[in-house]
Amino acid sequence: MAALGRRSVREREGLFLAEGPQAVREAVRFRPDLVDEIFVETAAATRHADVVATARDAGLAVREVTADVLAAMCDTTAPQGLLATCRPLDVPLADVDLSAVRLVVVLTHVRDPGNAGTVLRGADAVGADLVVFSSGSVDAYNPKVVRSTVGSLFHLPVVVGVDVPDILAALGRAGITRLAADGGGDVTLPQVDLDRPHAWIMGNEAWGLPAQIRDACDEVVSVPIPGHAESLNLAMAATVCLYASAGVLRAP
Amino acid sequence: MAALGRRSVREREGLFLAEGPQAVREAVRFRPDLVDEIFVETAAATRHADVVATARDAGLAVREVTADVLAAMCDTTAPQGLLATCRPLDVPLADVDLSAVRLVVVLTHVRDPGNAGTVLRGADAVGADLVVFSSGSVDAYNPKVVRSTVGSLFHLPVVVGVDVPDILAALGRAGITRLAADGGGDVTLPQVDLDRPHAWIMGNEAWGLPAQIRDACDEVVSVPIPGHAESLNLAMAATVCLYASAGVLRAP
Structure with missing residues (x-):
């Protein structure tokens, strides 16, 4: 066992x-x-x-x-x-009604189980509709992933093992804006329209998103860093993006 | 060595x-x-x-x-x-000009080096003025803390080894609003005035902030969780609070 x-x-x-x-x-x-x-x-x-x-x-x-x-x-x-x-809870991508989806997180080639689980927990915290683990990402059922989701794995639909081009294409066909989260983004987070259905495309913790994936997204977005830190780690960046998406940090 | x-x-x-x-x-x-x-x-x-x-x-x-x-x-x-x-870079609390400080993070009894380092990195990312490691927190010079700050440890003033009541009293005397970050907060993040000088008081990763510390703060603030997740982890909560403080997620 x-x-x-x-x-x-x-x-x-x-x-x-x-x-x-x-x-x-x-x-x-x-x-x-x-x-x-x-x-x-x-x-x-x-x-x-x-x-x-x-x-x-x-x-x-x-x-x-x-x-x-x-x-x-x-x-x-x-x-x-x-x-x-x-028993596994992932659903085939084809079974997800993307027309009803407002907020998605896609983990592309994310390898660290703690990072992956924490991002899923953040997605659950803000009420995201779907989390996708691309092929090449850590197994969603890795015990360390499961532990770091602290139960959130059971709360929302999860798709696993899809190649990145396929998930990007499916999101595009469904009219979901694909936002690549990348420190070298063309636009910063407050410049992005988050009131439309959108997906955050998160890259590997060490090397980020390759140019090929960035180019296939609709916008490449960086989180502002007004201080001296060179970057945020994956889980921090995802948390900030997701909370911006949820729009719950602004006074009503 | x-x-x-x-x-x-x-x-x-x-x-x-x-x-x-x-x-x-x-x-x-x-x-x-x-x-x-x-x-x-x-x-x-x-x-x-x-x-x-x-x-x-x-x-x-x-x-x-x-x-x-x-x-x-x-x-x-x-x-x-x-x-x-x-050589150690921490400064005595008495040497910090708190009248010039706008944003502070206080780690109270934070034990996990990865969490502590990540919170410091987040503080540096948003341009915080000071990070305090309370007595009972992990050593700021623990190699795992240093590594997880990814260089941010060298970017901003750090105070270590102060008892929590002493740091809260000093912040209070300087007119810095003390905000306890706690999932059971009386107010939620968007309800808090973050335009005044303030300090985020972050608790231990497992047991949070004891009542005694919460009561000694000016406000007890929770991060909204519109989804199903029961809580955020320490580093996620701190990152969200700090980005809310920095005010860089709103369009200008």
């Missing part, structure tokens, strides 16, 4: 791990249809009584196990006594 | 490590007065010729060493062939 920490095993078994009370609670609340089994450490069952009760009410199997068994199943060293095995 | 990775040794030696080209370049450009020595891997000297030349022009000692020697000196596994030993 700890083998679910490895991508090849996850793909063969068709299950991934949600570790810890926050992730398991959100899985049970938002996507009980995807939960295969829940494992709770006997000594922690009381502490997690609310999650366990909600799971049982939803007809889910809950197994009590010892701390050693749970630790052997986990990727993390501190699973806090609770984990769930879940 | 690798022992500089440990706080006790850093304090005894009075030096800390800036690892990698970005950190060393910013140290040389912004605070050459603090640089003790620069070490460059012989094989990387050409690649880092600009930094080395700037350092020599500033009268700094540059030593060529082998990759093994450099690796033994470093905390990181990938120092990219360049590091500097630096």
Whole structure:
């Protein structure tokens, strides 16, 4: 079961791990249809009584196990006594009704699981409609990605494994403006019209977006840096862009 | 020298490590007065010729060493062939002219070096005037903190080791509004007047701000979360607050 920490095993078994009370609670609340089994450490069952009760009410199997068994199943060293095995939640791009979408985040070749998870968490925070992990990005079901989403993975539609040109083309056909987030952008964030449906295209944490992807977007947008810092990291830049999109930082 | 990775040794030696080209370049450009020595891997000297030349022009000692020697000196596994030993840059709180300060960030009991460094980087990005590491926070010279500031540590005044009540009192006396960032805030970010001098008081990544600190602040402010995410992480929340403070996300 700890083998679910490895991508090849996850793909063969068709299950991934949600570790810890926050992730398991959100899985049970938002996507009980995807939960295969829940494992709770006997000594922690009381502490997690609310999650366990909600799971049982939803007809889910809950197994009590010892701390050693749970630790052997986990990727993390501190699973806090609770984990769930879940079926993949990604949807095919063709099944997403892009005409109803207002805000999208596309991760292109993002490799660091903590960054990817944090960006997904930010997308969920502002109520984005869709997150896309391009082919070449970290596996959305990597245990570190799942952990750093803190349950947000279960909250919104996720598409995985699409080549970047294909997702850009699909967004374009749907009339969704493609905004490449790039420190060397032609325009700065406050100059961009964020009242139309749009997608933030985020690049790799080290090398950013290649020219080919930037050129295929409608606008290349940089976050203003009025101070001395040379750049923002991926998660910071995405958070700022997403909060600008949500328009919730301005007084009404 | 690798022992500089440990706080006790850093304090005894009075030096800390800036690892990698970005950190060393910013140290040389912004605070050459603090640089003790620069070490460059012989094989990387050409690649880092600009930094080395700037350092020599500033009268700094540059030593060529082998990759093994450099690796033994470093905390990181990938120092990219360049590091500097630096004298501490923090200033006593009493030496800061708070009457000239418009934007401050206070890290209270922040323990994770990556979070602390990222918040400092964000403060630098928006042009904040001061960053304070409270007593009980991670050491500002921890190699992981230094690395995650990506050079920003050398860009702005930093105060370390002050007890939280003391820094809050000093800010209050100087007429700087103390804004506690807290998910359970009484007001939301767009409701706050950010045109006056103010300080963001950021809490520990796991338990946030204790009631005692919140009560000692002028306002307790939450970042709006229009979506489903339960919370933002510390670095995301700080980035959003700081960009709201900078006022650079609104069209002019």
